[in-house]
Amino acid sequence: MDTEAVEKVVRMPSVKRLPGYLCILRRFQMQGRELVSTTHLAEEIGLAPIVVRKDLEITGITGKPKVGYPVPELIEGIENFLGWNNATDAFLAGVGCLGSALMGYQGIRNNGLNIVAGFDNDPAKIGSTVHGRSILPLKKLPDLVRRMHVRIGILTVPADAAEEVAQMMISAGIKGIWNFTTVDLKTGPDIVVQKEDLSSGLAALSVKLKRAKEKKEEETES
Amino acid sequence: MDTEAVEKVVRMPSVKRLPGYLCILRRFQMQGRELVSTTHLAEEIGLAPIVVRKDLEITGITGKPKVGYPVPELIEGIENFLGWNNATDAFLAGVGCLGSALMGYQGIRNNGLNIVAGFDNDPAKIGSTVHGRSILPLKKLPDLVRRMHVRIGILTVPADAAEEVAQMMISAGIKGIWNFTTVDLKTGPDIVVQKEDLSSGLAALSVKLKRAKEKKEEETES
DNA sequence: TTTTTATCGATATATTTTTATCTATTATAC
DNA sequence: GTATAATAGATAAAAATATATCGATAAAAA
Known part of the structure; x- marks a missing residue:
């Protein structure tokens, strides 16, 4: 129907991670960094580089091999995607x-x-x-x-x-x-x-803590 | 290794939904309801009955066909699973x-x-x-x-x-x-x-709103 | 210039989560 | 009693999500 029916799927988990990237990127920008790779972003946010790359894909911003993404462009891309550029x-x-x-x-x-x-x-x-x-x-x-x-x-x-x-x-x-x-x-x-x-966040914390405790007790037994 | 290695997988999405059920169940208990079916719970929480049944599975509480689950037992089961029975x-x-x-x-x-x-x-x-x-x-x-x-x-x-x-x-x-x-x-x-x-919640809201708006505009066009 | 290295982007695979289907069970109505 | 309808529980399929692989590309080093 459209001239260019890209029909890109927007995955919610990716959307929910975008503000995290945005926060880090804004800090980088204040520090005067011009470029950032998914490897560095991943390290900062505690995720795998592959996850970061997949997430950034939905903004439409592209990076360059060996260099990474331009920080200001990426910030704008995320803000734009989320509609956060005008309050x-x-x-x-x-x-x-x-x-x-x-x-x-x-x-x-x-x-x-x-x-x-x-x-x-x-x-x-x-x-x-x-x-x-x-x-x-x-x-x-x-x-x-x-x-x-x-x-x-x-x-x-x-x-x-x-x-x-x-x-x-x-x-x-x-x-x-x-x-x-x-x-x-x-x-x-x-x-x-x-x-x-x-x-629900508290529930997740409770269960993760309980599992960690059980795991530790198992290790102590053996 | 264990005598009864059930090795049940705990799905986080299910865990996160448990507090929602708990809230509804507590209200039911105050109203004096003894039994509840997944159909009714699903209606209250706005999910499919099948989801509710899958979620309640992890608590180990079982229900009876044609009747449902006993409310007090289910509450205790969820609280117990989350470790919320003693603060x-x-x-x-x-x-x-x-x-x-x-x-x-x-x-x-x-x-x-x-x-x-x-x-x-x-x-x-x-x-x-x-x-x-x-x-x-x-x-x-x-x-x-x-x-x-x-x-x-x-x-x-x-x-x-x-x-x-x-x-x-x-x-x-x-x-x-x-x-x-x-x-x-x-x-x-x-x-x-x-x-x-x-x-991240705000990001999800923003994107969902944007999509709803785009969808509406498309409908208006045609 | 050639080689090496880091990284993107696309494709493929694996895992997780959701949804559907089917069977067995049990209260209720007949 | 027997039939019927509602519902749990098990199993299977589908969808969504996460992870891995690989070739291409660009910068830096040899």
């Missing part, structure tokens, strides 16, 4: 511990996302500012989403409010939800939900 | 925005991890308490790790201090590090590191 506005709902932390988290601001305001139901919070951004009443969210054409919502409300607030976001026009609650949101197919689950 | 002590280093949030985050406390103290270098923070836990000077961490036999460290320090503090933890006897920094820690093979990377 996207986002609203955050639920200014609790985690919500406040996210509003002040530098890592988000550096990565193409601009939290323009926080929303909450707590009268004590409404009207105040958190890390320079004002906290507004939750009921004002839909109207502001429409007026400012905000497409991304960050959900840090308590579990029992998650579904309701998510629906509020969606019906106002939010297209992507970064979900920090434990709730599995029921949304239509055109809404993108990224669930950020701390407990 | 593990942990230290947190770096009481900034994110560190404070984690110290107050209920999800951690409910899931087998007990943050007993926070550590920081900032004199303004030292001596205070955050969510009921005291903040101690970072240099006291190694001694306390040894005396209290703490095995898990949570790393929420700034990027440039990450490697140093991690080494401090490891040489004191910490075996598992929950790493919230952007740094890829260089550790030995017997140290387990779980990197919790918000930016």
Whole structure:
């Protein structure tokens, strides 16, 4: 159908590793490095060179044999691929511990996302500012989403409010939800939900620790 | 070698989904439900029943046809598999925005991890308490790790201090590090590191949103 | 200039993870 | 009792992901 139907498959694991490369590359750039090979990148990030090369492939940036990739070009390529070159506005709902932390988290601001305001139901919070951004009443969210054409919502409300607030976001026009609650949101197919689950990371840590311990005990036995 | 070498493979994706089931199952238990089928669990969590069945397999708990799994047994089975039945002590280093949030985050406390103290270098923070836990000077961490036999460290320090503090933890006897920094820690093979990377989640969200948008535009064209 | 070495890029293989199929089991309805 | 439907559990196929191999290329060294 297209003149050039490349139909490149985008593997999620690769996408998720891109910010890691980006972070290292930005440091290299500050150090004045012009070129970087996958070998060096792999060493920095603790992965195999082959993984790095495969990952960078999706950005479309090409390197030169014996030399590597040009650092600035690679940074731009990754930012471009992720759409992080011009920051996207986002609203955050639920200014609790985690919500406040996210509003002040530098890592988000550096990565193409601009939290323009926080929303909450707590009268004590409404009207105040958190890390320079004002906290507004939750009921004002839909109207502001429409007026400012905000497409991304960050959900840090308590579990029992998650579904309701998510629906509020969606019906106002939010297209992507970064979900920090434990709730599995029921949304239509055109809404993108990224669930950020701390407990799954903890589960992975627990199991890996348990296995490491068992392995050590086996070794001691023999 | 063993009398019963079952040699069951533990798939990480399955492990990471277990906390999700656990959360739902606890709610079911509060509602007084005695039994649950994978069909119902799958519906709740938004996955295919077959996935759920495969995942629950690793806990060793068995269900009955036409009936399902006994809820309390399944909860215990998952908690047992993850080692979440008796809480593990942990230290947190770096009481900034994110560190404070984690110290107050209920999800951690409910899931087998007990943050007993926070550590920081900032004199303004030292001596205070955050969510009921005291903040101690970072240099006291190694001694306390040894005396209290703490095995898990949570790393929420700034990027440039990450490697140093991690080494401090490891040489004191910490075996598992929950790493919230952007740094890829260089550790030995017997140290387990779980990197919790918000930016990779954001990358996934960005790409999924971009693809959804492109798809919609294609549909509009035709 | 020729050789050597590092590295990319493409292709191929292996592994892991997901999804599907089939059979056996058990409660419920008839 | 017997038939039926729902569901676990085992096995198999497919898809996704990770890893390895190899030739080509460009810079540096001989």
